Amino acid sequence: MNINFLDKFLKIIMSPKVFSYTLIWLIVLVFFGTIAQKDIGLYASQMKYFSSFYFLFLGFIPLPGGRLVLLLMTINLFSSMFKRNLWQLKKIGIVIVHLGGLLLLVGGGLTAYFSSEGNMVIAEGEATNYVDDYHNMELAFVNNSLKDSIEYTVVDESLLYEGSRFQIFDEGPEIYVISNIKNVRIENRISPADSIYKGLLEKFVLLPKRPEAENTQNRPALIYKIEGTSNRSDGIYGLFLGQGLNDPFKIKDQIFHSEYRRERTYVPFDIQLIDFEKVMHPGTNVAKSFSSDVNLIENDIPRRTLIKMNEPLRHKGYTFFQASFIDDSEIETTVLATVKNYGRLFPYISSIIMSIGLLIHLLLMMPKMVKGKPK
Amino acid sequence: MNSIKINISFFYFFFFLANFLIVPLSAFEVQNIPVQSEGRIKPLDTFARNMLLTFYGKREIKDQNIKATDWLLDLILDPERGRDLKVFNIRNPEVVSSLFLEWSTQHKYSFNEIINGIKNQVELIKTIDQKESQDRTPFEKQLLELSQSAIMFEELSYMKNIKLIPPALLDENAVWQSPFDFIISGVTPAYHQEEILNSLQKYLAARFQKNDLEMNDALFNYEKIVSDLSLSPVDVKKLKGETWMNDVNLFVKSLAFYILSFLLIGISWMAKPSFFRNISFMSLIIGFLIHGYGIVMRMYIMGRPPVSTLYESVIFVSFILLLLAVALEYFRKDGLGIFVGSIGGSILHFIGFSYAADGDTLGMLVAVLDSNFWLATHVTTITIGYGASLVAGFIGHLYLIQNILDSSNSKKLKSIFNNLFGMTLFALFFTLFGTILGGIWADQSWGRFWGWDPKENGALLIVLWQLLMIHSRLAGIAKPPLFALGMGLNNIIVALAWFGVNLLQVGLHSYGFDDGVAKNLYLFILLEILICCGLYYYPKFKFKFQSV
Secondary structure (H helix, E strand, C coil): CHHHHHHHHHHHHCCHHHHHHHHHHHHHHHHHHHHHHHHHCHHHHHHHHHCCCEEEECCCEEEECHHHHHHHHHHHHHHHCCCHHHCCHHHHHHHHHHHHHHHHHHHHHHHHHHEEEEEEEEECCCEEEEEEEEEEEEEEEEECCCCCCCEEEEECHHHCCCCCEEECCCCCCEEEEEEEECCEEEEECCCCCCCCECCHHHHEEEEECCCCCCHHHCCCEEEEEEECCCCCCCEEEEEECCCCCCCEEEECCEEEEEEEEEEEEEEEEEEEEEEEEEEECCCCCCEEEEEEEEEEEECCEEEEEEEECCECEEECCEEEEEEEEECCCCCCEEEEEEEEECCCCHHHHHHHHHHHHHHHHHHHHHHHHHHHCCC | CHHHHHHHHHHHHHHHHHHHHHHHHCCCCHHHCEEEECCEEEEHHHHHHHHHHHHHCCCCECCCCECHHHHHHHHHHCHHHHHHCEEEECCCHHHHHHCCCCCCCCCEEEHHHHHHHHHHCHHHHHHHHHCCHHHCCHHHHHHHHHHHHHHHHHHHHCCCCCECECCCCCCCCCCCECHHHHHHHCCCCCHHHHHHHHHHHHHHHHHHCCCHHHHHHHHHHHHHHHHHCCCCCCCHHHHHHHHHHHHHCHHHHHHHHHHHHHHHHHHHCCCCHHHHHHHHHHHHHHHHHHHHHHHHHHHHHHCCCCCCCHHHHHHHHHHHHHHHHHHHHHHHCCCHHHHHHHHHHHHHHHHHHHHHCCCCCCCCCCHHHCCHHHHHHHHHHHHHHHHHHHHHHHHHHHHHHHHHHCCCCHHHHHHHHHHHHHHHHHHHHHHHHHHHHHHHHHHHHCCCCCCCCHHHHHHHHHHHHHHHHHHHHHCCCCCHHHHHHHHHHHHHHHHHHHHHHHHHCCCCCCCCCCHHHHHHHHHHHHHHHHHHHHHHHHHHHHHHHHHC
8 A cells, every 4th residue: 555655656756747737837937937037026026936946926825836846857767767678788878868857957956055155355465364244144243351362252144124123132131123225325414313223224214215125236224223331322223334433332331333245154264355456458448357366375374366257266275266346445345155065066067967978878779770771 | 842942952052162161251341441430340331330320220331232341431521521421310309409409300411410510418418427327317318429430430530539540559459549549649650550551542543533453453452451460359351251251141141041931831831741841941041051151250350159149149040940940940941930930030129139239249358258258168168058049949848739739639739749859958058067067167257156247047947847847747747738838938038047137237248228118028928928928828728518
């Protein structure tokens, strides 16, 4: 009974029909997921349609997302490898091609779950050892009162939703998140502010603006309240990404300030930018190439390398790509896209395997094709 | 008999080849003078044509039979006359009336006619200039463009924006100067700079006096200096080649042969089938060779693989389509390949021309694309895939037509189907590997193999669709006519992946787009659906009707 059921289940899961249906659904997903990018941007659409197991159509109808479809496809392909009549010499090329395809899917899965990416931003002459996340933010409280060090207390994006309450120290003051703004517009106050507003908010208001389709073009901001400092620092504070002056406040005689910044991931080495260079096509505004001359500093030993477009630096599983630059002041700043991906080699290997499979298939078919010709 | 025909076609081929090889030996003309513009060194001819294209909308003034270079030089030598020549093409009645001009159906106005109207609206133009480009109305856009063109025109007349003088220290990335800038700056010229200025002056003076001998003398000198420049990106042979390309317009010629070939194959269905089919095939091959030569010349001039812009992709995809069509015809010998090649080639040529008119199509590339290795592998592979997919699409149509015309001839149907299936496999191979290679390129330069970017998704859609078709055929779910329908509709997916993704303007590799294309694209999709589904369902309805 039980075995019978398992048998039936296996039959369904390996049937070519499953492949056809998942393929059709994937086509639909890719089509609409691409169209949707015009309105909601690449990242949001990717999250909704491709990197999800399901999504809500029209807000209430759950439909399978990209991950579920690809997972089903992988299982279908994997189980169909066990079909008895498949393993024949004349089909070996085709089997190899499908194994390559399977590997591609598995690699995609690994990448989806075990890769991380972000930007490393370095100004000329400076060194950095952390990567900024593309999407997630963090709130850092900086203690400036310690003698020979600076103490950071960092709050994750997951705690920064509207209405969230948390304490940053035991028995410390309570932080209450009033609003988390995806894209902010900063305007002057028309009338004097209530005394509860501190620092930046005494003179300005932070208003939400329609978020851009591309997340990197947004300027996020956070408005939060501090309660229980037992001094006059209690009040409402505002912070936005890239804010120059930070408002100080006191907790138990120690002076703090807070920063709202992109979530940082630290790497076990430093990268120092020696020189950033960009070459333009002569007489135009079209860039011909960018490159960053950097020192990779590990255990105080520097190693000099050049990161160029299409020629990244790879070190300890991290890869640094010349992605962009900031050129608005006298100092040039390079932006290196940083990726750590365990599934990186899969597409390379699988495309080689698929090529081999096709070649074998072609060789096996050759006698038949040659025979067919002289007609 | 057949071998004689083949010999004749070979003779034609060598005749053409000989013609082409003579090109670089031709004399150095004023059109060949090197100018730096839009990031590369090009002949004065290309520069003048692009300028004229900006003002006039065409690359020469046909109705008065004035070539671009002549127009430019006449403007420099006699600015007063040049300002009275009607070279500004204004098609917006609002713009015309804002300049206080009479609306003319020729749409052509002279510099002297428009300049006062522009001067009166300087304040308006300034405010338009400060707006974001997407906030400008069509009127504002065109008025702004016109005022910019007028400035450009004025600068041309005293050679302010014609960068003819190479820098003192020759270097590939150095910026050239115009004679005007050079004289204004007052720097002592280096030897080669002085020589170039002298020859230029001598040439212009001789041209003004219409002294051919002196003109030739000056040009001879000019060529000598330019060829002797070491360490510079000037290559006189390339300059000559490009001028020649501008003149002969190879792709117009190949189009002419494709259309001729289509007409001939049409005639062959009515009279003397084998005779006309042979001439038609020959015409197709000649067109194909010219087409290929044009691509080779472009590669030679730009020093990069065949495809790097949308325009080039159209030209190259049609080349692949023709290659496959010629091969198909060679094996089948029944006109099918000619039909696919002549129609597909002609349509793609027309699409290509609509992109060529957008500006200098021999332009430079942004940094991330400027990688010959990946352009050669990924882009070429994927465009071969597009070409093969289109051929498969055409054969799909023909299968459906044959199915209606003569469904009893199962042998012919089967042979067409075999070609269709084979072509689909071929197409899948290239689209699949092209897409994977694209992912690998993305991994190499941006650090991610796949980002669900519209261009990637477009390519993926083609792959998925073809996988679906092949698997449902192999599993017996789709019968041959359904498969043919699917591959016919595949054309829509190719068009969407190729042109449609640029409509979305997101992601890393969209190369610019205009609204007219969107309309044509929707029209194409609608037509394809109607034609394919019509062809597929017609026999079924007919059968039902008859059985009733």
